[in-house]
Amino acid sequence: MLRSVIAGIVLAFAGSRANVSRTILSCAGIVVGVGALITVVTAGDVGERFATSYTEANFGVAATMQVDVTAEVADVEALETDLQRAGGQAVSLAAYPSGTVLVRSGGQVIPDVETTVVDAALGDIRRLNMREGRWFTEADTESLAPVLVVNEVLADQIGDSADLQIGGSEWRDVRVVGVVEGTALDSGWSSAYLLRSPASVDIAYPGAEPDGQGIQLSYAVRVDPGDADEEAVHSRLASAAWRWGVDDPENAITVFRIDGAEEIEQLLFYLSLALLGIAGITLATGLLGVLNVGLVTVRERRRELATYRALGASRLTLFVAVVTESVVVSMVAGAVALASCYGLATAADALAADFLPPDVAVYVPFQAVLVGLGSAAGVGLLAGVIPAWRALSASVVAGLRE
Structure with missing residues (x-):
């Protein structure tokens, strides 16, 4: 054969x-x-x-949720602990400042800069393609000056100037540690990520307590893709809301998925x-x-x-x-x-x-x-x-x- x-x-x-x-x-x-x-x-x-x-x-890795708390939070640390207990594998503040934040370079104010207050953990939630420098690290929270990561549009406006300041009624010198590629969230606009730290609290939330008490908050939360149930996460947070001083959790807490992977x-x-x-x-x-x-x-x-x-x-x-x-x-x-x-x-x-x-x-x-x-x-x-x-x-x- x-x-x-x-x-x-x-x-x-x-x-x-x-x-x-x-x-x-x-x-x-x-x-x-x-x-x-x-x-x-x-x-x-x-x-x-x-x-x-x-x-x-643009939105986050698979199974990223946005959690908004529209009521005043008495204990931010307890809230963030419960976000992790509710299934959050990585949790980052992702909120707009409550005050007016301006950026100026060489004494010249740069118009229409959109600033977002975040934590270093956002790097584990969104794909951040760095054009130059790096993303935030936990060590940056100890900086005596506010720390920024800017997008490409704002970096081009800043140029080579080392005299960069941020503020409103008062100006503070800042450190720029990285330049991130633009996304659909800020396409064509100047934007900056401001690291939440003791050095930036009085800029992002003027008049607030150092721990952020009384601030309405928004978080990006990455959960296990097998446990990406918005209602389940909302239920877990609502059951623990008393720990952070929220009386009406059903209406004060909003949870929705933003990654779009499905x-x-x-x-x-x-x-x-x-x-x-x-x-x-x-x-x-x-x-x-x-x-x-x-x-x-x-x-x-x-x-x-x-x-x-x-x-x-x-x-x-x-x-x-x-x-x-x-x-x-x-x-x-x-x-x-x-x-x-x-x-x-x-x-x-x-x-x-x-x-x-x-x-x-x-x-x-x-x-x-x-x-x-x-x-x-x-x-x-x-x-x-x-x-x-x-x-x-x-x-x-x-x-x-x-």
């Missing part, structure tokens, strides 16, 4: 070399179909990584199904083309195949020869399609580099290679079985008479 299989493979390669035009014709449809399939898988991979990067940078995942799922459907139709068209060429080839080669049979070739040898030739043709087409897709992906990455996040590149993923070559082999196998069966059912005598 092994001898018959090896002989069939040898005959298949000989037939492919002897019929170059037919081989190229068979390849054409498979190249298009496999190329479309690889492109779909590649586009889906790039889309998924882009969507993940976009949502994590919506993006669902959108990508339906988009992938649609693209896979289109690629499947294209691949099926290529399969029919190979099948048609295979049937015509078997008819044209009846005398050749009959001669092999007359010379002692077994039925298994001829079956393997016809099927293997079809698989070889399809694999060659798959390799051509894969090489073309690699070239297109390289060109697309160069063209789209300025429009994609720095951590998102266009390339053909390994799963696309497996899907492409696997589908090419499968198409070749399916398209070779019927012609092979027709070849075996033909009469040897009739074939020799042609």
Whole structure:
């Protein structure tokens, strides 16, 4: 049996070399179909990584919630402890200052700077792509001067000036430790993140107690994706609200999910199904083309195949020869399609580099290679079985008479 299989493979390669035009014709449809399939898988991979990067940078990693407390909080420390007990794996203040905060550089006030008071833990909740410098660390809370991270727009307005101040009625020198890339939250606007610390409390919340007592607060909270139930988190917080001095927790506490991971995942799922459907139709068209060429080839080669049979070739040898030739043709087409897709992906990455996040590149993923070559082999196998069966059912005598 092994001898018959090896002989069939040898005959298949000989037939492919002897019929170059037919081989190229068979390849054409498979190249298009496999190329479309690889492109779909590649586009889906790039889309998924882009969507993940976009949502994590703009709203938060998977299962990020915003918790607003609209009533006065008597004990902020107790509130933040209960946010962790309610399932928060990372908790950061993410609130606007209660007073007017201005930024000036070199004595010149920069207009319309949007300032958000945050904690260092926001770096574990949102994807913060730093263009320069770094994000806040816990050590920055000990700084004697307020600490800022600014976005690209504000950094360009500041320029190289080291004389940067923040305040309103009084001005304080500040330290800028990093520049973060702009997001949809501040696109086109100057924005700054002000680290919550003893040095910044009198700027962000003028007239408030040092611990923040009496301030209406908003938090970004990252929870376990398997426990991302807004009602459950709200219920846990409401049951503990008495500890921080909130009398009407049902109306004073608002919890809602802001990361959008579920919506993006669902959108990508339906988009992938649609693209896979289109690629499947294209691949099926290529399969029919190979099948048609295979049937015509078997008819044209009846005398050749009959001669092999007359010379002692077994039925298994001829079956393997016809099927293997079809698989070889399809694999060659798959390799051509894969090489073309690699070239297109390289060109697309160069063209789209300025429009994609720095951590998102266009390339053909390994799963696309497996899907492409696997589908090419499968198409070749399916398209070779019927012609092979027709070849075996033909009469040897009739074939020799042609």
